[in-house]
Amino acid sequence: MSIIIKPIITEKATLGSELHNRYTFLVHPKANKIEIKKAIEAAYGVRVEQVRTMNYGPERKMRYTKTGIQKGKSNATKKAVVHVVEGDAIDFYSNL
Numbered sequence: 001m002s003i004i005i006k007p008i009i010t011e012k013a014t015l016g017s018e019l020h021n022r023y024t025f026l027v028h029p030k031a032n033k034i035e036i037k038k039a040i041e042a043a044y045g046v047r048v049e050q051v052r053t054m055n056y057g058p059e060r061k062m063r064y065t066k067t068g069i070q071k072g073k074s075n076a077t078k079k080a081v082v083h084v085v086e087g088d089a090i091d092f093y094s095n096l
Contacts, residue, residue: 017090025080033051061074
């Protein structure tokens, strides 16, 4: 099970990383805060001070087509906001 799925790079997440040293990641829905902290420290070589998590439920959609109503949903996701110790930084753009 891979804990870290991908970093989230949005305007809000970038502002948090520049001003407050907080980075946002999309993580496995069953991962807990301790597992997330260990995975971030191992992957990026930084010290993690605090981890905050947010669970998002699936997004339900409905379409009206010729054959009738088509119902569907996306997968549930989990985000983690990781506060890194002052002086450490994560560079997402170094290996592009």
